Amino acid sequence: MxxxxxAQPQFFAHPESRVESSDIxxxxxxxxxxxxxxxxxxxxxxxxxDHTFVEGGAVVGDRVTLKCGVQxxxxxxxxxxxxxxxxxxxxNDPFPRSRRKPVQFTRTVVRRGxxxxxxxxxxxxxxxxxxAMVGAGAVVTRDVPAGAIVVGNPAAVSGYxxxxxxxxxxxxxxxxxxxxxxxxxxxxxxxxxYELPRITDPRGHLSFAEIHQSLPFPVVRYFLVYGVPSREVxxxxxHRTLDQFLVCVHGSCSVRLFDGDASEEILLNRPDLGLxxxxxxxxxxxxxxxDAVLLVLASDIYKEDDYVRDLDEYLALAGEADGPxx
Numbered sequence: 001m002x003x004x005x006x007a008q009p010q011f012f013a014h015p016e017s018r019v020e021s022s023d024i025x026x027x028x029x030x031x032x033x034x035x036x037x038x039x040x041x042x043x044x045x046x047x048x049x050d051h052t053f054v055e056g057g058a059v060v061g062d063r064v065t066l067k068c069g070v071q072x073x074x075x076x077x078x079x080x081x082x083x084x085x086x087x088x089x090x091x092n093d094p095f096p097r098s099r100r101k102p103v104q105f106t107r108t109v110v111r112r113g114x115x116x117x118x119x120x121x122x123x124x125x126x127x128x129x130x131x132a133m134v135g136a137g138a139v140v141t142r143d144v145p146a147g148a149i150v151v152g153n154p155a156a157v158s159g160y161x162x163x164x165x166x167x168x169x170x171x172x173x174x175x176x177x178x179x180x181x182x183x184x185x186x187x188x189x190x191x192x193x194y195e196l197p198r199i200t201d202p203r204g205h206l207s208f209a210e211i212h213q214s215l216p217f218p219v220v221r222y223f224l225v226y227g228v229p230s231r232e233v234x235x236x237x238x239h240r241t242l243d244q245f246l247v248c249v250h251g252s253c254s255v256r257l258f259d260g261d262a263s264e265e266i267l268l269n270r271p272d273l274g275l276x277x278x279x280x281x282x283x284x285x286x287x288x289x290x291d292a293v294l295l296v297l298a299s300d301i302y303k304e305d306d307y308v309r310d311l312d313e314y315l316a317l318a319g320e321a322d323g324p325x326x
Contacts, residue, residue: 021054025062040072043080057105061112075105075124082110085118085136092124111146130311133161145236145284146311147263156231157286160256160263187266189259189281192216196247198272207272216276217243221298228253228288238282238308238317243299246275246285251292258282260318268294282314 010026013019017034025044030036032050039056042048046060049068054060057074064078069087072078076090092105106124110116114128117136128134129146139153149159186192196214199206209215225234235255246255252269259281266275277283285294300306308314 021056067118073105076108076110078110079112079114079130081113083115084110085116085120087119088116089119089121091122094124114144131161145233147258148233154231157233160265160284188257188262188264190278191257191264191281192276193266194245194274194276196272196274205271209274215245215274215297217245217299219245219297220300221302223296223298225285225294225296226250226292228292230288230290232288233284233286234288235284235286236282236309238314239279240306240308240317241279241300242303242306243279244277244283245297246277247271247273247295247297249293249295251289252287253285253289253292253294254287256284256286258284260315280308280314280317282308282311 009024011024011028011030013030014032014034016032017030019030019036020038021036021040021042023041024030024036025042025046027044028042028046028048030048034048034050034052036042036048036054037056040054040058040060042054042060043062043064045062046064046066048054048066051068052066053071055073058072059077060066060072061078061080061082063081065083066072067084067086070084071090073090073092075092078084090108092108093102094106108122108124108126110128111130111132113130114132114134116122116128116134117138119136120134120138120140122128122134122140126140126143128140128144129148131147132144133149134140134144134155135149135151137153138151138155140150141154144150144155145157147160148157149161150156151158194214196207196209211219228234246268248268249271252267255266255268255275257264257266257277268275308317
């Protein structure tokens with residue numbers, strides 16, 4: 001029988017549930033055979049389904065859905081609007097032993113608006129970014145970027161969601177195939193694709209760019225990215241003042257652009273195709289082919305203080321701090 005009936009609580013607890021915490025928000029519904037221990041914190045307008053277990057020390061935000069068979073342990077925090085699918089499993093001890101309790105459990109955080117698919121397993125000490133989507137059955141062994149879709153064991157980024165631009169679903173991917181004319185329409189954030197000259201004869205192919213003619217800015221520095229395992233993600237930042245020009249000179253990789261309001265993904269798969277990324281555009285590079293070599297031309301020398309690596313800081317700079325995250 002529920003112990004939450006005293007003092008007319010503002011939340012609903014099914015008669016067959018057991019609610020030992022008094023820190024539960026208004027209009028939250030706790031269904032049959034759920035067990036919430038003393039010390040757990042659950043926000044308003046949540047839906048806690050049958051056969052769930054919430055340990056003391058777990059923190060749940062507002063409007064969170066916990067489907068049947070979910071267990072939340074001490075050290076797990078779910079921010080607002082998180083969805084957790086049936087039988088998803090959280091952990092809080094990276095090296096568990098029977099009857100050996102750690103001094104402090106490892107903290108796991110699921111940021112606002114993220115979704116965890118059915119039967120997914122979340123290892124301890126992980127942060128799942130805002131708006132991310134964890135696929136059913138995925139085994140998450142590392143942090144998940146905001147807005148990323150991760151699947152598999154171990155889970156790897158397979159794409160990104162873009163809830164601002166399209167309501168729901170995946171963001172639009174633009175691929176320029178060999179022989180296809182590059183569109184003149186600018187990309188989001190003022191980014192732009194450039195079709196570089198290509199010369200072909202019996203000796204092979206040649207592509208080039210003249211610094212003060214073909215490129216949109218004077219080049220001060222270059223660097224190469226190569227040998228990237230396919231499951232790795234690079235970038236995940238913006239620049240305050242730096243311009244970059246990206247050319248995948250061998251193989252292919254995908255570049256996700258985000259301007260604080262919408263997202264777009266570009267597949268770089270030709271050595272005569274360049275992508276200009278101006279300042280204050282959040283970029284992520286992923287889906288590297290095994291043979292990919294990404295050439296990046298930059299408008300200035302390396303300056304760490306030019307990087308914006310925190311997404312919330314970037315949204316504030318982009319004037320979108322109060323909006324949802326894609």
